[in-house]
Amino acid sequence: xxxxxxxxxxxxxxxxxxxxxxxxxxxxxxxxxxxxxxxxxxxxxxxxxxxxxxxxxxxxxxxxxxxxxxxxxxxxxxxxxxxxxxxxxxxxxxxxxxxxxxxxxxxxxxxxxxxxxxxxxxxxxxxxxxxxxxxxxxxxxxxxxxxxxxxxxxxxxxxxxxxxxxxxxxxxxxxxxxxxxxxxxxxxxxxxxxxxxxxxxxxxxxxxxxxxxxxxxxxxxxxxxxxxxxxxxxxxxxxxxxxxxxxxxxxxxxxxxxxxxxxxxxxxxxxxxxxxxxxxxxxxxxxxxxxxxxxxxxxxxxxxxxxxxxxxxxxxxxxxxxxxxxxxxxxxxxxxxxxxxxxxxxxxxxxxxxxxxxxxxxxxxxxxxxxxxxxxxxxxxxxxxxxxxxxxxxxxxxxxxxxxxxxxxxxxxxxxxxxxxxxxxxxxxxxxxxxxxxxxxxxxxxxxxxxxxxxxxxxxxxxxxxxxxxxxxxxxxxxxxxxxxxxxxxxxxxxxxxxxxxxxxxx
Amino acid sequence: xxxxxxxxxxxxxxxxxxxxxxxxxxxxxxxxxxxxxxxxxxxxxxxxxxxxxxxxxxxxxxxxxxxxxxxxxxxxxxxxxxxxxxxxxxxxxxxxxxxxxxxxxxxxxxxxxxxxxxxxxxxxxxxxxxxxxxxxxxxxxxxxxxxxxxxxxxxxxxxxxxxxxxxxxxxxxxxxxxxxxxxxxxxxxxxxxxxxxxxxxxxxxxxxxxxxxxxxxxxxxxxxxxxxxxxxxxxxxxxxxxxxxxxxxxxxxxxxxxxxxxxxxxxxxxxxxxxxxxxxxxxxxxxxxxxxxxxxxxxxxxxxxxxxxxxxxxxxxxxxxxxxxxxxxxxxxxxxxxxxxxxxxxxxxxxxxxxxxxxxxxxxxxxxxxxxxxxxxx
Numbered sequence: 001x002x003x004x005x006x007x008x009x010x011x012x013x014x015x016x017x018x019x020x021x022x023x024x025x026x027x028x029x030x031x032x033x034x035x036x037x038x039x040x041x042x043x044x045x046x047x048x049x050x051x052x053x054x055x056x057x058x059x060x061x062x063x064x065x066x067x068x069x070x071x072x073x074x075x076x077x078x079x080x081x082x083x084x085x086x087x088x089x090x091x092x093x094x095x096x097x098x099x100x101x102x103x104x105x106x107x108x109x110x111x112x113x114x115x116x117x118x119x120x121x122x123x124x125x126x127x128x129x130x131x132x133x134x135x136x137x138x139x140x141x142x143x144x145x146x147x148x149x150x151x152x153x154x155x156x157x158x159x160x161x162x163x164x165x166x167x168x169x170x171x172x173x174x175x176x177x178x179x180x181x182x183x184x185x186x187x188x189x190x191x192x193x194x195x196x197x198x199x200x201x202x203x204x205x206x207x208x209x210x211x212x213x214x215x216x217x218x219x220x221x222x223x224x225x226x227x228x229x230x231x232x233x234x235x236x237x238x239x240x241x242x243x244x245x246x247x248x249x250x251x252x253x254x255x256x257x258x259x260x261x262x263x264x265x266x267x268x269x270x271x272x273x274x275x276x277x278x279x280x281x282x283x284x285x286x287x288x289x290x291x292x293x294x295x296x297x298x299x300x301x302x303x304x305x306x307x308x309x310x311x312x313x314x315x316x317x318x319x320x321x322x323x324x325x326x327x328x329x330x331x332x333x334x335x336x337x338x339x340x341x342x343x344x345x346x347x348x349x350x351x352x353x354x355x356x357x358x359x360x361x362x363x364x365x366x367x368x369x370x371x372x373x374x375x376x377x378x379x380x381x382x383x384x385x386x387x388x389x390x391x392x393x394x395x396x397x398x399x400x401x402x403x404x405x406x407x408x409x410x411x412x413x414x415x416x417x418x419x420x421x422x423x424x425x426x427x428x429x430x431x432x433x434x435x436x437x438x439x440x441x442x443x444x445x446x447x448x449x450x451x452x453x454x455x456x457x458x459x460x461x462x463x464x465x466x467x468x469x470x471x472x473x474x475x476x477x478x479x480x481x482x483x484x485x486x487x488x489x490x491x492x493x494x495x496x497x498x499x500x501x502x503x504x505x506x507x
Numbered sequence: 508x509x510x511x512x513x514x515x516x517x518x519x520x521x522x523x524x525x526x527x528x529x530x531x532x533x534x535x536x537x538x539x540x541x542x543x544x545x546x547x548x549x550x551x552x553x554x555x556x557x558x559x560x561x562x563x564x565x566x567x568x569x570x571x572x573x574x575x576x577x578x579x580x581x582x583x584x585x586x587x588x589x590x591x592x593x594x595x596x597x598x599x600x601x602x603x604x605x606x607x608x609x610x611x612x613x614x615x616x617x618x619x620x621x622x623x624x625x626x627x628x629x630x631x632x633x634x635x636x637x638x639x640x641x642x643x644x645x646x647x648x649x650x651x652x653x654x655x656x657x658x659x660x661x662x663x664x665x666x667x668x669x670x671x672x673x674x675x676x677x678x679x680x681x682x683x684x685x686x687x688x689x690x691x692x693x694x695x696x697x698x699x700x701x702x703x704x705x706x707x708x709x710x711x712x713x714x715x716x717x718x719x720x721x722x723x724x725x726x727x728x729x730x731x732x733x734x735x736x737x738x739x740x741x742x743x744x745x746x747x748x749x750x751x752x753x754x755x756x757x758x759x760x761x762x763x764x765x766x767x768x769x770x771x772x773x774x775x776x777x778x779x780x781x782x783x784x785x786x787x788x789x790x791x792x793x794x795x796x797x798x799x800x801x802x803x804x805x806x807x808x809x810x811x812x813x814x815x816x817x818x819x820x821x822x823x824x825x826x827x828x829x830x831x832x833x834x835x836x837x838x839x840x841x842x843x844x845x846x847x848x849x850x851x852x853x854x855x856x857x858x859x860x861x862x863x864x865x866x867x868x869x870x871x872x873x874x875x876x877x878x879x880x881x882x883x884x885x
Contacts, residue, residue, distance in 0.1 A: 307751060328754030337752070345752040350745040355738070359753045362738050371734050 004063070005030040005193050006051070006082075006162055011060035013046055018406075020046040021057070022217045028162065033184055033194045035204040035225070037237055038214035039461060044197050047214070048164050051195075052084045053077040083155030084164040089147050091139045097146075098122060098135040101153050125156045129186055130179075145176040152183065163187065164195045169203055181207045199237065199292055201230045202502045215239050234496040238463050249451055253471070254283030257424050257455035258304070263313035265299045267479070272311065273299035275479035281424065286446065286456040288470035288487075290463065292499050296479035297459045298340055301428045304457070305337040306330045307345070318423060331360060336422035338413055338430050340459075346413045347401045354382035354397040357416050381419075389415035390441075407438030414445055425449055428459045443469060463492050477501045520860035521808055521815070525822070528853025532846040536838075543836045550832050551846070554825035557832040564700025564711025566824045568782070571716040572597070574820030575775035576802025578727055579635075579768045581811035585731055586764035587744035592638055592653025593772040594799025595660030600631035600773025601780045601789055601796075602664045608685030608781055609674055619688035624719075624777040631773015632766050634660060639765025643758035649765065657795050665791045681788040682780075690783045691715050716778035721817055723774065728813035740764050772799065807855035819854070826850050 006028040013021040021043045028034050038044045049055045051062065053071040061068055064080055071077050077084075091100050098115065101122050107114045119135060126133055131149040139147060148168060155163050165184070169177045184207055188194055196208055204211055204225060211228070213220040213236040220236045258281040267273025274296045281287045291297050302308035304315055306327040315323045322330055339345035347356050358367055358378045367377050382397040391411045393399035401409060410430065417425060427446060431439040446469055449456055460466050466473060466487075473490050475483040475498040483498045532551065536544040555562035576593040583590035604627030607619075614622055638656060641647040668675050668682055676683045694715035701710040731737040742750045743760040750757050775798060780787050805823055809815035830847040834840065 305752070326754065326756075327751060328756075331754050339752060344746075344748045346749065348742050348746045348749045351742070358738075359742070359749070363735050368735050371736060373733060373735050373738055375733075 003029060005065060007061075007063040007066075008047065008051060009061045009063065011047060011050060011057045011062075013043075013050060013055060013057050019217050021050070024060075024214065024217070024219045025222075026212050026219070027222070028193050028195060029210075030193050031188055031191050032209040033188050033196055033207055035208035035211040036195060036197045036214065037199060037201075037204060037211050037233060039199060039237055042214040042237075043217040044214055045166065046217075048084070048166060048195065048197060051077070052082060052164060078158060078160070081159065081161040082164065083158060083160030083162070085148065085151040085155070085166060085168055087166045087168075089151055091147060091150060093140040094138060096136050096138055097133050097142065097150050100139060100150055101135075101157050103154075105158060122153060122157060125153055129156065129190075130183055131156075145179075148176075148180070149183075156187075161191070162193050162195070164197070166197045167199075168196070169198065169200060177203070200500050201233050201496065202500055204233065205230055213237055230497075231493050234493055238492050238496070248447060248468075251284040251450055251453070253285045254453060256280040256282050257318055258457065259316040260304070261314045261316070263300070263303065263315060264311040265296070265303045265308055266311045267296070267299060271479070272296075273479055274303060276313070277476075277479070277481050278313075279474055279481060279484070281455040281457050283455055284450055284453045285471045286450050286458055286469050287472045287474065288458040288460060288466045289474045289476050290460060290466050290495060290499060291476035293461055295476050295499075297476050298428065299479075300476070301337070301340065301426055301457075301459055304426060305335065305339075331420070334421070334423035336360075336417035336420050336425045338410075338417055338425070338427040340428040340432075342406075342409055342413055347409060349400070349402040351401055352397065353386070353391070353393060353399045353401060353404070353412060354378050356401050356412060357382045357385050357397075357419075360416055360420055385412075385415040385419055389418075389445075391415060410438065410442065414442060418445065418449065422454065424455045424457065426457045426459070429461060430458070431460075431462065431465060439465075463495060466495075467492075475499055517810075518815070520864060521810065521819070521854070521857040523860045524808065524854050524857040525850070527856070528850035531849045531853055535842065535846050535849060539842045540836075540838060543838075547833055547836050547838060550836060551826060551829040551850075553832075554829035557829065559702045560700045561702040561709055561711040562828060564696065564713035566821065566828050567696075567700070567717045568712040568714070568824075569827055570820045570824035571720045571782075572775040572779045572798040573801045573805050573823060574717075574720045574724060574817055575778065576772050576798050577805025577809060577816040577820050578724055578802075578813060579771035579775070579806075580802045581806035581809060581813065581816050582727060582731070582771060583764060583768040584806060584811040585744050586740040586760065587747065588642070588649050588761065588764060588768075590635070590638075590653060590765065590768045590772075591650050591803070592635065592656050592769070592799075593775075593802045594795045594797075595653070595657035596631040596634045596769040596772035597776035597779075597796050597799050598664050598789070599634045599660045599776070600627035601776030602667060603627045603630035603773075604689075604777035605674060605682050605685055605780050605789065606671075608689030609683060612686050612688075614688065616688060617692070619686065620691055620781055623685070623689045623781055624691075624774060627777030627781075628770045628774040631776060632770035635769015635772065636762060636766040638769070639762040642765065643761040657799070661793065661795055664789065665793070668789060668791055676788070679788070681790045683788070685781060689781060691719075691778060691781045693783060694718060712782065714783050716782060719774075719778060720820075723771070724813045724817050727771070731813065736763075772802070775802075801851065804851045804855045808857050810857055810861070823851055823854070 004027045008024065008026040011021050011024045024043065024047055026047065036044050046055065050057050051071065053073045053076050056072065062071060063069065069080060071080065092103065098119055102118045107117050122135060131153055133146055133149050133153060134142065168180060184194055198204060208225045210222060211225050211233065212222040213233065215237065261278050263274055263277045264272045265274035277300060279287070289297050289300065299308055303310055306325060310323045314321055317330070317333055317335060322333065343349060348359065355378065358381065361367060362373060367374050367381065379397050385391065386396060389411050392408050393404050430442050446456055446458065458469060470487045473485045473487055473495065474481050475495060477499060478501065533544065533548050536547045550557060555566035576597060579593045580590050604623040607623040607626045611619065611622065634656060638649050638652045641652045642649045674682050692715045696713045697710040700713050701708045731741065739755045740760055742753065742755060743757050747757055779798065780789060801823060805816055805819045809819035826847055830843045833843045
């Protein structure tokens with residue numbers, strides 16, 4: 001005992017339909033920078049949310065300095081000296097930097113704020129750790145980098161000794177990342193213990209002492225960073241699973257269906273989420289866009305589907321410019337879309353299955369008669385699709401979408417989209433959160449589309465899926481396409497390097 | 508699940524809400540006058556029956572506008588919006604129909620009241636549409652703008668009445684009677700809902716308006732549930748993002764649904780003030796029309812289902828009429844208002860009851876629903 005400041009032992013956490021953490025062990029030494037590595041959905045955030053008191057584990061114990069502790073909300077975590085910089089900052093935008101830092105732990109005298117003492121303390125901390133901030137500026141007026149420094153100062157001001165950083169570099173420029181690394185090192189040298197969530201291997205190599213790798217909710221290993229190569233870590237993260245061989249016939253590639261030219265899409269921050277992207281997708285081809293989550297792939301898909309505005313550049317669909325076309329026009333031209341978020345976009349959860357299956361063609365002549373929906377026809381269509389795509393549910397066509405399992409919800413969306421007989425199918429993370437059976441099924445469907453000469457644009461975070469399905473692979477990093485490879489020329493290691501931005505045909 | 512069981516399950520939240528409301532009302536009765544509390548409860552529950560067929564007619568008469576405002580609020584709910592502006596839409600519709608009823612005497616026979624009613628509907632529709640336009644194109648919260656439009660409507664109507672030569676009865680500070688042809692026909696209902704007083708038939712105020720209200724409720728039910736337009740509106744109400752993804756123009760849907768909600772309140776106003784020989788005139792007072800707010804309770808009790816709303820409106824009218832008879836037991840008018848208000852208030856909790864019931868049912872097993880790939884049993 002005594003070596004570890006925090007131990008999370010045998011943590012298990014279930015969500016409906018998915019085990020987010022399965023018997024995970026994480027041990028943090030005092031004064032170390034400990035990286036937590038894993039693909040999206042590997043359970044990193046869940047594990048950290050448990051440590052920060054946002055979730056309660058179904059099984060497992062948390063020890064601080066060898067003593068078992070109970071963390072049921074973030075206040076408990078704070079009392080134990082655990083602080084967290086969230087991926088999305090939790091700052092009050094119309095408060096000043098100083099006000100944000102002391103929020104919740106104000107020093108008062110007779111009910112009046114004592115700002116001077118607080119200011120001295122903040123400035124002292126800022127100097128000691130090299131965290132440059134302007135205490136009197138409003139949060140809304142400062143850069144993202146400074147906002148992050150404010151978040152870090154908040155933790156330091158509260159004397160937190162265990163600092164969790166949730167993907168802190170995602171929103172930073174390269175220079176800011178450099179600075180952050182120095183600050184983290186400095187804090188570790190002062191005796192703070194740091195948990196660093198990331199999937200960027202370069203950064204781990206640069207700053208971390210040890211690294212725990214998670215994959216699909218399970219802990220793979222905890223390794224010392226100094227003696228482990230980037231390639232080894234990448235392999236642990238992605239995993240060498242058994243390959244499910246799916247027959248992938250040779251299909252001759254036809255004429256281009258989708259041409260994207262110099263496309264830019266505005267993001268939430270100042271920089272473009274999609275930055276000058278150009279590519280084609282042809283008949284009979286599956287083109288896959290890989291990249292670490294948040295590098296612009298979602299925005300790219302939304303822009304093509306018409307759910308996000310195009311800033312500049314053009315999207316051509318079978319020669320026709322659809323950059324400004326309405327969603328309905330695009331759908332009618334033959335564009336189908338399996339959206340990233342099936343609950344938000346893909347389904348109306350409070351509709352029953354038959355009405356969801358009619359979502360894209362309820363207005364078509366076969367389902368409508370002078371403005372009245374032909375419900376027998378809707379049911380017939382639903383029964384046909386349920387049969388054909390093996391959608392399982394409690395009450396068939398009458399089942400509420402909400403009460404169906406994730407896999408069957410996804411099957412319903414795919415059935416609906418494929419039923420429209422599209423020219424182009426955009427599939428964004430189509431197997432996210434699904435079990436192996438449903439995943440296989442969806443892969444087969446996508447390959448079937450390819451065989452029928454349809455164009456498929458697949459956006460995925462799962463490298464396995466990418467290798468199984470794609471003909472061509474485009475790597476997206478910070479909104480730019482940094483590499484274009486034929487699938488047979490790509491290896492996971494190579495893709496990993498491109499995805500992490502450490503290798504790139506400079507655009 | 509059998510049909511009847513399913514139906515019972517769907518209305519039971521409303522029934523539980525009503526029962527708890529009656530219980531709360533009973534407590535107030537006990538507090539204010541314990542001796543006649545039980546009799547008082549019986550009187551309230553008897554509602555219109557306290558006065559035979561005439562009482563029943565009064566229930567139908569009171570139910571007419573609140574069924575329509577209930578439809579207005581419920582329809583907006585279905586499409587994901589809260590129409591708290593029924594009151595303003597109602598009074599604007601009322602003014603327009605009164606204006607037509609008084610001034611457009613060139614219209615012959617039945618055409619007069621029909622046109623007056625339609626113009627009132629149109630005015631309410633415009634009032635609702637403004638709220639929808641603000642929401643769709645300027646992202647103004649519909650609750651805020653609807654509340655403001657309530658006041659703009661009320662004061663604007665007062666101003667227009669006072670500055671009108673033809674509509675204003677300066678002695679009574681209200682509008683004058685509409686032309687004879689502009690009055691809604693009684694449709695023979697006065698020959699059913701009356702009591703005999705000596706040699707006279709003492710008929711209730713009920714008129715053809717209730718038939719129109721019920722017909723509209725049925726039409727709205729068909730529109731929401733059977734048409735492609737209704738499908739779009741419902742999709743928008745449940746999930747705006749998915750509707751956009753499906754290519755539905757959600758801005759148009761917002762404007763359309765607020766316009767229809769406004770039209771429903773407008774026709775409520777028209778039917779109220781074109782009612783025959785009941786002394787219904789717009790008084791120039793600074794009070795928002797209560798029928799608009801009762802519509803919220805009706806919609807909640809009817810769980811936004813047009814057919815449910817017909818019954819909810821009848822129930823609330825029944826309780827209101829019953830309350831009026833409480834005075835005969837010596838209860839003060841204010842206490843009666845509190846009791847009726849409490850029952851209505853509790854009734855509005857149907858939705859809450861439904862959520863509570865679902866969560867209770869969910870806790871008792873049914874975890875199968877989330878297991879991937881397995882046949883889920885209900």
